[in-house]
Amino acid sequence: MSSFENQYKEIANFIQFEDFPLALKRIIDLTLDTEEISFYREAHDLLAWNDYNESNLDGKREKYSLLLNQLYTFLEKKPIVPSTDLLEIKNLKKAYSKSSFALGPISFQLKEGEIIGLVGENGNGKTTLLRALCGELLPTEGEINYHFHYQNKYDLRSRLVYIPQRYTSWQGAILDQLRFAAASYGIKGDENLLLVELVLSRLGLRDYQNLQWKNLSSGYKMRFELARMLLRKPKLLLIDEPLANLDINAQQTVLNDFKSIAKSPFRPLGIILSSQQLYEVEKAADQVVFLKNGEKKYTQSKINSENSTHHEFIIEFETEWQYEKLYPIFSALEITKLQFNGGSFLGYFPKTVTMNHFLQLIIENNIPIKYLRDISNSTRRFFV
Numbered sequence: 311m312s313s314f315e316n317q318y319k320e321i322a323n324f325i326q327f328e329d330f331p332l333a334l335k336r337i338i339d340l341t342l343d344t345e346e347i348s349f350y351r352e353a354h355d356l357l358a359w360n361d362y363n364e365s366n367l368d369g370k371r372e373k374y375s376l377l378l379n380q381l382y383t384f385l386e387k388k389p390i391v392p393s394t395d396l397l398e399i400k401n402l403k404k405a406y407s408k409s410s411f412a413l414g415p416i417s418f419q420l421k422e423g424e425i426i427g428l429v430g431e432n433g434n435g436k437t438t439l440l441r442a443l444c445g446e447l448l449p450t451e452g453e454i455n456y457h458f459h460y461q462n463k464y465d466l467r468s469r470l471v472y473i474p475q476r477y478t479s480w481q482g483a484i485l486d487q488l489r490f491a492a493a494s495y496g497i498k499g500d501e502n503l504l505l506v507e508l509v510l511s512r513l514g515l516r517d518y519q520n521l522q523w524k525n526l527s528s529g530y531k532m533r534f535e536l537a538r539m540l541l542r543k544p545k546l547l548l549i550d551e552p553l554a555n556l557d558i559n560a561q562q563t564v565l566n567d568f569k570s571i572a573k574s575p576f577r578p579l580g581i582i583l584s585s586q587q588l589y590e591v592e593k594a595a596d597q598v599v600f601l602k603n604g605e606k607k608y609t610q611s612k613i614n615s616e617n618s619t620h621h622e623f624i625i626e627f628e629t630e631w632q633y634e635k636l637y638p639i640f641s642a643l644e645i646t647k648l649q650f651n652g653g654s655f656l657g658y659f660p661k662t663v664t665m666n667h668f669l670q671l672i673i674e675n676n677i678p679i680k681y682l683r684d685i686s687n688s689t690r691r692f693f694v
């Protein structure tokens with residue numbers, strides 16, 4: 311089954327199980343993928359109908375399914391973009407004249423449709439790396455190769471979008487700002503308003519479109535930046551700490567948004583994001599690059615399973631039981647180390663041990679467990 315068919319089935323499921331907000335977001339993604347004004351109009355009409363039919367579930371099921379099927383018929387004829395290389399950095403280094411900090415050497419590759427999560431404690435070089443990648447900082451050594459066509463530095467900056475931690479401030483209502491941004495990217499006439507409305511809806515900004523930028527919360531300011539990004543259709547999105555000002559639900563939502571935007575079968579995008587939210591980033595990213603004192607300590611990859619082969623089974627768990635009660639039980643699994651870090655235990659076992667073995671022992675011995683996580687392949691193990 312192609313990635314597009316999977317996408318279609320997933321949306322059909324959202325409709326069937328009445329998750330209409332999620333279905334609508336994904337229908338808008340497909341609508342944007344068509345790049346056809348007639349579909350922008352259809353989706354716009356659906357949004358307008360929605361405003362007066364919030365509780366009409368049967369109507370929603372019918373209308374959403376109709377548009378989804380029309381989109382499917384159109385898009386199944388559109389060629390799926392094969393995943394190609396987007397960015398390669400080789401032995402990149404950056405030193406500052408007024409600081410002892412030095413980034414690198416760092417090497418990695420990014421393909422279209424992939425997400426890289428940059429993780430690491432404060433001051434370990436995440437922002438420095440993103441600024442070097444967007445051309446704001448000149449590397450001291452090494453290479454940055456962008457595998458997409460651009461004519462000059464200015465053109466390069468229009469093919470990639472860098473969203474820093476501190477946003478530029480904007481004047482006026484966000485609808486007007488986005489319409490202006492779209493016009494400056496060459497989107498004129500009816501298409502301008504239709505596209506901006508879709509993008510506003512896609513990012514949950516529809517109810518705030520007439521607010522002044524300065525009155526948006528920081529989470530919504532980030533969404534506004536993403537809306538500007540979607541209008542520009544870049545190849546590469548570099549974004550510094552996008553989860554920093556979001557509550558836990560919004561973090562999940564934004565990461566899922568990143569995933570579906572990056573993995574569009576027709577207009578894929580590469581994303582590099584930095585974050586302190588290790589678990590959330592690990593779930594969404596294809597590769598996690600862990601920076602420590604400016605150096606790449608570890609890359610976790612979902613794409614290349616060789617990289618994720620762990621040497622031992624490490625489990626983080628919480629229980630009220632004490633060390634002396636636990637250790638003899640876990641020796642049945644040949645535990646090599648049991649460590650308490652204040653809040654939780656870390657158990658280190660040979661790599662032949664699996665989660666099922668561990669769970670079996672927990673159940674057989676009736677150990678009360680409050681929290682449990684396999685961190686054998688997680689960068690979490692470097693933080694504990």
Ligand SMILES: Nc1ncnc2c1ncn2[C@@H]1O[C@H](COP(=O)(O)OP(=O)(O)OP(=O)(O)O)[C@@H](O)[C@H]1O
Binds near residue numbers: 409
């Ligand atoms: N323009 C600069 N001149 C001199 N030193 C700098 C400059 N920018 C950053 N640094 C130093 O480089 C180091 C890495 O900073 P950077 O902002 O890249 O880390 P970070 O991992 O993004 O941190 P955070 O999570 O706190 O944003 C820090 O020690 C910082 O003081």
